[in-house]
Amino acid sequence: MTRKDFIVKWLAYALALLPIWFLEAYLLSRYPLWGVKPMLLPLCAIAVATLEGATAGTGFALAVGVIFDAMDPGVPGAMIFIMALLGLGAGLLSQYVLRQDLVGCFLCSVLALVVMDALRIAVRLLMGTAPLRPMLELAGKEILWSLCFVPMVYLVFRWVFHRVPKATVL
């Protein structure tokens, strides 16, 4: 793959990310369902990792992590590294254990969302700022609502995947 192909490919993924980011940040955030908004950005990272494999998935998840970190007022900087690790995990799982399809993406998304919320809960428990039960309830609702968007996110990135050069060489 030439350098130009490489740039076009990741530009296409970035362009696919934009409408989903806007949907999450500016539309769905205004209309929560049962008080909960879905997390779409991690799903984008997982979808790309499922389709592209571990290395490219880690790179894309890193970029998504930077955006997520700027949007999410949690522990500063933490989401960049966590997203990269989740991208790596999803890439490896889909490449070697699961399949690189919607089912694989769905299972990786479940794991990624559970890990993210488990970390958030762990941080708050360590800081002693909130009791466990309401956080578990919130995490459960958030994960379920977010998972409803996996097919949509996966199909958007699969559409891009079929139209960009395949092998990523860094």
Place this chain on the structure above:
Amino acid sequence: MKDFLKQNGILILIIALLLSLIAAVLSFTFGGMADPFANLAGMVSTPFRNGIHTVVEWAEELYSDAFEREQMEQELEALRQENARLRAEAREGEAASRENERLRDLLDFQQKHTELRTEPATVTARGSSNWSSTLTVSKGSASGVEAGNCVIDQYGNLVGIISEAGLNWATLLTVVDVDLEMGGLIARTDEAAILEGDFTLMGQGKLKLSYLPQDTRLLAGDTVLTSGLVSGGTAAYPSGLLVGYVAEVRSDAGGMSDYAVLTPAADLETLEQVFIIKEFNVVE
């Protein structure tokens, strides 16, 4: 895994780790100011945010005009009636106010007043995280906005506190956010308690009034104001800002103490215009 190692995957992970550390260090170094990454991201996305906000507003207005006309007419009628009632109360209050002024003069007390220097701003985005309740507004450090500034709506109701200020944007934690904690005062009984967010209530757009004094008897609809006190006893927020109304009183999980559930006075869901209090002077 072999492919991952061969294709410089470790390098990407190291870059991710370094970026994480840099972001964390910058965030702690800059305190309430946005770190350079967040500032840049905020500055770049501000025009998009404003554009999207305008389009969404326009669509919501169209929807309201088309489908909520009857409801709006009913609300208008209710507001007219309330307006008439409040005018009557204001006339009665004027006499009491004049008497209060005369008595203060007699006792040589300083006249009670509140001076607020505010910066108007528009809400351009709502936080997408379920773990916090934030709003992004259109003014930042270039307009003198700082972390810790109070934010009110056009009626003077407390909306929240600025948590991070970028150059042309700022993020505020709303009153229902779980990380916000401040002193509250029950207006009817003049008793102090603590206002704080709660994960269960945040999704419903409500907050908690906890550490209620013993034998407090709250009534639904009781108003709760800011006491002006934060931990350490320093007045960081103006006192007397309306925070919300008591909706109900509940017992905590252990059943040992009660807390009140408050409905914020500011309508956080539809809020568009806010005022950031940059300086204040309150004489009680």
